[in-house]
Amino acid sequence: MKLKICGMKYPENITEIASLQPDYLGFIFHNESLRDFDNVIPALPEQIQKVGVFVDEKVEFIYNQMKKHNLSVIQLHGHESPEDCRLLQSTKAKIVKVFSIKDTFDFSVLAPYESVCDYFLFDTKGKLPGGNGYTFDWSVLENYPSTKPYFLSGGIGINQIENLNRFSESEASKYCYAIDVNSQFEMEPGLKDLEKLKEFKNNLSC
């Protein structure tokens, strides 16, 4: 599975974490987040895709950040409509639409987004729009009705390695394309722990 490391904030730390060659690095453009990115992204190896994370922003603002930071993936973490997704998909960017799960999930809400995004991302529903730091019950995904590849997110840390390796062998993970990590690998909001991430990456069998 692919790996996305989200909530990058500090240039030196970004360069350090990029040395692990994750598939995606995520930058949060949401000024209410402690991980809000207001810096310059240092040069990265070409194979690492830059993901811009937005919460209910105007399409115009997203376009501007895409251009400024050369983002190739847009993650929509709020209540964005299928039409917003369609407009953004008409650029070259890949669109990830996020849905938050508590104990149950009504998968019918995905239907209008099927044709206007490239991936879904399933996160844990909590007080914050993202970065809540705890997992949801992944067995909910046993009822995933789609064939669209999805990112698994929400509170994933070192202590989830065994569960992840087990999950990757289950039917529920059939369309799981990537794992998204964030707060469980931080020394402070936005500052990622290289050694912890190294250990995580080396122990994932999926």
Ligand SMILES: O=C(O)c1ccccc1NCC(=O)[C@H](O)[C@H](O)COP(=O)(O)O
């Ligand atoms: O992390 C944030 O501060 C954040 C704020 C607003 C919208 C999205 C945010 N994070 C986006 C992510 O993709 C996180 O990786 C995802 O929510 C999981 O975070 P965590 O539970 O800390 O692993």
